[in-house]
Amino acid sequence: MAIENLHEFLTDYFLANQCELLENDNGKVTIQLTDEMDELIMNRPFYWHYIKQIGQKGQPMKITFITNPDRQNEQGEWVHFGSPRLHQIFRTLTRQGKITRQYEQIVSIQRQPLIPWLVLNIKVSYQGKHKKDELLSYGLQLINGTLVSPMMEKLSLLNLQPAIPDYCYTISPLIHNKSAYQRLIRYVQDYLRTKDYTWAKESWDHLYAEGKLLEHFYKEEQAEEEKQNQLQQALNEIESRFRPRISIDIINGGLFYLTQGSSNVVSSGS
Amino acid sequence: MNIQLNNDNAFIEELESAIQQDGPFSSWKLFQMSYHAAQTTLTPEFTGLTAPKHLPHMEFLPHQLDCARQIIEEMNGRGLLADEVGLGKTIEAGLILKEYMIRGLVKKALILVPASLVNQWVLELSQKFYIPAVSQGKRPVWDQNSIIVSSIDTAKRQPHRDIILEQEYDFILIDEAHKLKNHKTKNYEFVRALKKKYCLLLTATPVQNKLSDIFNLVSILKPGHLGNYEDFTATYGKDRNNLFNDDHLKQLIQKVMVRNRRQDTKVDWTDRKVKTIWITFSEAEQKAYNQLTSITREADTFSSITLTRELCSSREACYLSMKKMLQQEKAISNREAYQEFLKVIEELPHHAKAAKVVELIGDTEEKYIIFTEYRASQLYLQWYLQQHGITSVPYRGGFKRGKKDWMKQLFQNHAQVLIATEAGGEGINLQFCNNMINYDLPWNPMRLEQRIGRIHRFGQQQDVHIYNFAIRNTMEEHVLNLLYEKIHLFERVVGNLDDILAELDIKDVEQEIQTIFRESETEGEAKIKLDNLSSVISLRQDQLQEQEDWNGNRESS
Numbered sequence: 056m057a058i059e060n061l062h063e064f065l066t067d068y069f070l071a072n073q074c075e076l077l078e079n080d081n082g083k084v085t086i087q088l089t090d091e092m093d094e095l096i097m098n099r100p101f102y103w104h105y106i107k108q109i110g111q112k113g114q115p116m117k118i119t120f121i122t123n124p125d126r127q128n129e130q131g132e133w134v135h136f137g138s139p140r141l142h143q144i145f146r147t148l149t150r151q152g153k154i155t156r157q158y159e160q161i162v163s164i165q166r167q168p169l170i171p172w173l174v175l176n177i178k179v180s181y182q183g184k185h186k187k188d189e190l191l192s193y194g195l196q197l198i199n200g201t202l203v204s205p206m207m208e209k210l211s212l213l214n215l216q217p218a219i220p221d222y223c224y225t226i227s228p229l230i231h232n233k234s235a236y237q238r239l240i241r242y243v244q245d246y247l248r249t250k251d252y253t254w255a256k257e258s259w260d261h262l263y264a265e266g267k268l269l270e271h272f273y274k275e276e277q278a279e280e281e282k283q284n285q286l287q288q289a290l291n292e293i294e295s296r297f298r299p300r301i302s303i304d305i306i307n308g309g310l311f312y313l314t315q316g317s318s319n320v321v322s323s324g325s
Numbered sequence: 326m327n328i329q330l331n332n333d334n335a336f337i338e339e340l341e342s343a344i345q346q347d348g349p350f351s352s353w354k355l356f357q358m359s360y361h362a363a364q365t366t367l368t369p370e371f372t373g374l375t376a377p378k379h380l381p382h383m384e385f386l387p388h389q390l391d392c393a394r395q396i397i398e399e400m401n402g403r404g405l406l407a408d409e410v411g412l413g414k415t416i417e418a419g420l421i422l423k424e425y426m427i428r429g430l431v432k433k434a435l436i437l438v439p440a441s442l443v444n445q446w447v448l449e450l451s452q453k454f455y456i457p458a459v460s461q462g463k464r465p466v467w468d469q470n471s472i473i474v475s476s477i478d479t480a481k482r483q484p485h486r487d488i489i490l491e492q493e494y495d496f497i498l499i500d501e502a503h504k505l506k507n508h509k510t511k512n513y514e515f516v517r518a519l520k521k522k523y524c525l526l527l528t529a530t531p532v533q534n535k536l537s538d539i540f541n542l543v544s545i546l547k548p549g550h551l552g553n554y555e556d557f558t559a560t561y562g563k564d565r566n567n568l569f570n571d572d573h574l575k576q577l578i579q580k581v582m583v584r585n586r587r588q589d590t591k592v593d594w595t596d597r598k599v600k601t602i603w604i605t606f607s608e609a610e611q612k613a614y615n616q617l618t619s620i621t622r623e624a625d626t627f628s629s630i631t632l633t634r635e636l637c638s639s640r641e642a643c644y645l646s647m648k649k650m651l652q653q654e655k656a657i658s659n660r661e662a663y664q665e666f667l668k669v670i671e672e673l674p675h676h677a678k679a680a681k682v683v684e685l686i687g688d689t690e691e692k693y694i695i696f697t698e699y700r701a702s703q704l705y706l707q708w709y710l711q712q713h714g715i716t717s718v719p720y721r722g723g724f725k726r727g728k729k730d731w732m733k734q735l736f737q738n739h740a741q742v743l744i745a746t747e748a749g750g751e752g753i754n755l756q757f758c759n760n761m762i763n764y765d766l767p768w769n770p771m772r773l774e775q776r777i778g779r780i781h782r783f784g785q786q787q788d789v790h791i792y793n794f795a796i797r798n799t800m801e802e803h804v805l806n807l808l809y810e811k812i813h814l815f816e817r818v819v820g821n822l823d824d825i826l827a828e829l830d831i832k833d834v835e836q837e838i839q840t841i842f843r844e845s846e847t848e849g850e851a852k853i854k855l856d857n858l859s860s861v862i863s864l865r866q867d868q869l870q871e872q873e874d875w876n877g878n879r880e881s882s
Contacts, residue, residue, distance in 0.1 A: 057364040064358065071354040124381070136365070137379025139455050145362040152359025154343045156350045175336075176360050178367070184401050185371040186428050190364055207360055215353045232344070236337040244330070254371060255328050261401070268549030275553060288520060289548055296401065296522050300329040305336035306363040307356060310344070 061141075062122040065134060068144055072151075082123020083131060088115040095147055096140075155309035159317055160214040163222045169312035171197040171228045172321075173235045174206050176306040177243060183258030183299040190306070191243065194321065195235050197228035201322045202242060209321045210311065225312050232310075243303060255299035262297035266290060368428050372398055376423040376454075383453060385420065388590045389413050392583045393420040402523035403546040405502070405582040407531040410774075411782035412585050414527045415446070418498055419454040422472075425496060425523060426456065432470045434496035435489070435519070440476035442500065444730055445754070447474050461485075467492055477504075481515040493520045502526035505545065506538035517545055531582060536563050543581050550581060595759075596788040597781055601805060602685070604677050604796045613669050614799060617643075620662045630842045635699060636670075637801050638765045639679070642701035644670045678764060678794050679709045685762070685792065686742065687713060692758040695744045696776050698765045703744050706764070710742060717742035755779050759787040764794050768804060768835040770812070800842060803852055808838070811859040812866065829861060 058064045062082055069076065069086045078085040088096075093115035094103050106113040119131035120140070127133040134140050158169060177191045194206030203209065219225065230238070273286040313321065343350060351359070368375050374394055377385055388408075396404040396417075402425065408414050425431035436458065438446050443460045450458040450472065461475035467488045477499070480489055497519055499505065505513045505526070524546055532538050540557050543550055551557050551574075561567045561574050568574060606614060617636055621629035628650050635642035644667065651663055686693050695717075697703050703719055710717045718732050718740045736743040737757055758780055767773055781789040793809075795801040831837055837858060845851035 057367070058361050064361070067354065068358060071352060071358065135381050137381065137455060139457075142366075145366060148355065148359040148362045152351045152355040152357070152362075154340055154350060155353065155356040156344070156348075157353050157356075176363065178363060180429070181371075182430075185398065186430055187369055187371045188367045189369065190367055192360070207357070211357065217350065217352065232341060233337055236340075240332060247330075252328070259327075265547070265549075268547070270549075272544070272549030272553050275555065285517075288518075292520065292522060298329065299327075300331065302331040303333055305333045307351075307359050308336060308340060309350065309356065310340075 058136075061134065061136065065120055065122065065141075065144075068148075077117065081126070083119065083121045083126055083129065085117055085119040085131075087117050090115050096143060149306075153307045155307070156311075157215040157217060157309065158219045158223070158312045159314050160216045161220050161223065161314060163220065165222060167223045167314060169219070169223050169225045169314060170318045171225060172206075172311040172313060172318070173197055173232060173239070173308070174210070174311050175236070175239050175308040176207060177239075178304045178306050179243065179247070180302045180304070181254065181299075182302070183254050184261055184297055185254070191246070193239050193242065194311070195230070195239055196318060196322065197230045197232075197235055198226060200230060200238070202239075203321055206321075213313070213317055215311070219312070223312075240303065247301060258297045258299045262293055265293045265297070269293070366427075374420070374424055375427055376420055379423065379427060380454065383416075385416065386413065386590065388585045389417050389420065392417045392585065393424065395583055396421055396525070397424060400581060402496075403581070404525060405531055405542055405546065406525055406527045407529065407582050407584040409584075409586050410529045410778050412587065412590060414529070415449055415500075416453070417583075418525050418527060419450055419456065421523075421525065422450075422496060422498070423454045423456060431495040431523065433492070433494055434472045434498070435480070435492075435494050436472065436474040436498045436500075437477040437480055437516070438474060438498075438500035440478060441729065443474050443476055446500070450474070477512055477515070481511060486515070490515075490518055490520070494522065496523045496525075497521040498525045498527065500527045502542060503528040503530050503538070506535075506541055508541045508544070513541065513545075531584070532568055536561060536567055539568065539578065543578070546581055551577060595781070595785050597777070597791065598788055599791045599793065601793045601795060602681060604681050604794060606677050606796055606798070607674055609673055610677060611798065613666075613673060616669065617666060620659060620666060623659050623662070630839050633800060633842075634765070635701075637678075637796050637799050638697060638699050639676050639702035639705045640670050640673050641705045642699040645701050675709065676705075677796065679706060681794065682706065682762060682764070683710065683713045683715070686715065686760075690741070691760055692736070693742045693760045693762055694755060694758055694780065695742060695762045695764050696767075697744065697746060698767060700746055702764065703746050706744050710744075715742060716740040717744050719743075720745040722746070754782065754784070756782060756784040756786075759785060760790045760792070762792045762794065766793060766795065766801065766804060766809070768838045770809065770834060773809075800851075803848075803855055804838065807852060807855040808859045811856075812862050826862070829865060831862075 062084070066076060066079060066084055069088075069092070072092050073089050074092055075087045076084055077087055090103075090113055093113070094100075097116055097118075103113060120134045121127055121129060121131045122134055124133075124135070132138075132140060161167065172194045174192070174194045177193065179189045179191060181187050181189070192205040192207040194203040194209075195201070196203075228235075269286060269289050273282055374390060374397075376393075377383070377390065389412075392406065392408070396402065396406070402421070406414050406417055408417070422431065422434065436446060436450075447458045447460045450456040456472055458472040458474050461473055461479055465473070465475065465479075465485060467473065467485065468491075479485060497516070499516055505516055507513060508517075526542055526546065528542075531542060537554075537558070540551050540554065552560070561571055568578065605611075614633070614636055617633055621633060628646060632643055632646055632650075635646055647663060647667060647670075651657070651660065651667075657663065682695065695706065697706065700721070703721075707717050707719060716739065718735045720729070720732050720736075720743050724732065732743070733755070736755070743755070743758070761777065761780055763773070763776065767776075777789070777791060793805065795805045826834065838855070841854040841858070842851055845854060
């Protein structure tokens with residue numbers, strides 16, 4: 056589910072941030088920014104500071120993005136997967152899209168219970184001599200503890216809304232958020248135990264071998280304190296470079312209230 | 326197995342407090358987009374380069390991608406980047422830094438380069454690689470996470486030195502690293518003491534004189550890789566040729582060094598079209614030249630050779646030096662003859678070479694770089710070109726950084742000609758120009774190569790035209806015919822010429838030629854000596870050609 060259509064991603068982003076698209080054609084889009092978005096991405100804090108000081112209404116900018124490489128020489132900013140603008144947007148998203156609470160959209164004329172789920176999207180980084188990442192998406196049903204993965208793919212099939220629909224009520228969770236969180240992290244750790252660790256072994260071996268070289272290099276001068284410090288620093292440096300480690304970072308997460316029916320669908324086949 | 330595990334515990338606290346305060350919650354759309362963004366920025370494999378996908382405006386050459394991959398995957402981010410001049414060491418280094426930044430392994434980096442190159446590095450990193458590098462500036466901030474470009478001279482001075490040595494850098498880069506070959510220097514000790522994770526040393530000449538040069542460089546990257554100093558000298562001796570001859574040493578070095586040479590890059594280099602432009606002095610000029618030769622031969626002073634050379638460049642250059650000499654030196658036996666000659670110079674017409682310049686570039690719109698050895702000639706030329714409606718800007722090694730950048734820009738956007746007195750070996754890149762006039766030839770072939778390297782480098786789209794000016798029946802004719810032509814200077818990329826000169830213990834070719842001219846009684850004698858000098862050099866060139874099957878890392882990849 057990585058971004059496939061960059062243009063759509065961009066326009067979605069600005070629409071989701073209440074900006075208006077003034078023109079949008081063949082890989083080129085002109086956007087009227089809102090005050091908030093101008094402040095967020097246009098990097099002109101002095102202007103906004105000044106405007107607020109004098110109590111005036113600011114003039115948010117219009118901005119044109121080009122995603123069609125054939126048009127990159129036209130007026131506007133060429134945006135591609137490496138462009139600083141896109142990565143700036145990604146950075147704003149790590150905050151803007153961090154925590155959510157959503158309810159499944161249903162039209163109902165009778166009272167309907169909604170079942171709570173804790174959803175976590177997790178990045179696992181494996182780092183030894185080299186580094187790689189893996190993205191995991193888990194959902195934990197907070198009544199019976201059912202665990203679902205990958206959760207985001209399943210959620211993407213549902214219609215969700217930020218407020219609870221009419222005639223619906225939420226069931227109180229039996230599992231607290233914190234212990235649900237612990238459970239999920241434990242689950243990640245269990246998952247990690249099943250992995251292949253050749254990379255970590257290689258890193259340890261390499262660390263050990265380079266350590267040996269260092270000790271030999273400083274062998275003659277072991278008595279000198281100065282040299283001893285140098286050796287220690289060099290050992291620290293190879294340790295920080297090669298020592299295998301795994302980091303678990305939460306990309307985003309939140310509470311999702313789903314109908315019994317959807318909860319069943321989500322749980323099945325996982 | 327012992328693997329350190331880091332958990333993220335902040336998130337659940339954040340979630341709890343959002344729930345308690347009933348928000349703020351992000352919309353489902355932005356939540357999904359954030360997830361997609363994370364997926365997009367993920368690096369799912371340990372190996373392979375992801376950086377090129379982020380840089381669609383760049384066209385990397387195969388040897389550059391190969392080099393970056395090798396340094397990251399095989400050398401684990403510590404390596405000696407020793408490509409020949411002009412193959413794009415900066416590009417390779419930028420690619421490596423970018424890859425580490427994308428993978429989140431480098432946040433704080435220090436890039437140490439010659440002062441004259443600081444701005445250029447900042448510019449290239451930000452324009453070509455979108456790396457937000459900053460130059461150290463007047464009040465540097467060393468202790469933040471950023472990519473800082475600085476000169477080593479600034480960095481090693483207090484109060485910066487102590488602050489920098491406290492920092493823990495993810496990435497250190499040293500450009501022109503051959504300056505670190507001596508482990509007893511302050512620069513060496515400073516770089517060794519830096520706390521660093523990844524480290525790149527860039528140089529085109531990893532071994533300049535002694536085999537221990539390479540030992541010292543490698544000991545910054547990977548102390549112990551070549552043993553300690555005692556082991557190293559005991560095993561491999563001191564002869565730099567062992568680097569080529571000893572298979573074991575070769576293999577060891579290949580584990581920490583990438584060296585591409587022009588011939589193994591499979592790149593179509595644009596042609597270098599070298600043309601000698603023979604110029605004949607006007608009758609008056611030739612007469613003056615002959616007169617000066619006999620005056621200088623009568624009473625041989627240190628500056629006598631210089632004066633003759635200068636007359637081949639411009640009246641002004643010769644006149645100024647001669648005046649200065651007459652003022653400063655007391656004991657000149659034939660002072661009158663010189664005094665007399667000053668008057669002769671005043672009478673001379675415009676210089677034959679200057680007229681040739683106008684003839685050559687007068688009709689075209691194309692840009693030209695003119696190199697001259699003398700400032701007086703530079704000023705004269707600027708004035709003379711202006712008289713003929715040709716715009717030009719001056720360029721000198723002594724210009725401050727900002728002024729250099731400015732002159733380069735003026736040249737790129739407005740002026741037709743750049744007149745430079747100094748290649749500034751580690752100087753500006755002028756690939757947008759493809760014509761060069763060597764108005765007078767330097768007597769040091771390395772400087773000539775550096776001059777040409779300014780425009781004939783990676784990024785040059787056109788064939789490069791080099792015009793060498795030489796005046797018939799003067800010492801210029803001898804130097805060009807007997808020395809430069811004979812060592813094939815113009816056809817081949819010099820590359821190992823500096824090695825050869827070092828090996829032959831010719832420290833300064835210029836000095837050597839001066840001595841030849843000064844100590845020769847007749848022109849014939851000077852010719853024979855020049856011929857001998859070039860024979861020695863070209864003989865060694867041929868030997869090396871046969872011997873040097875060693876071509877850096879290529880065998881291993």
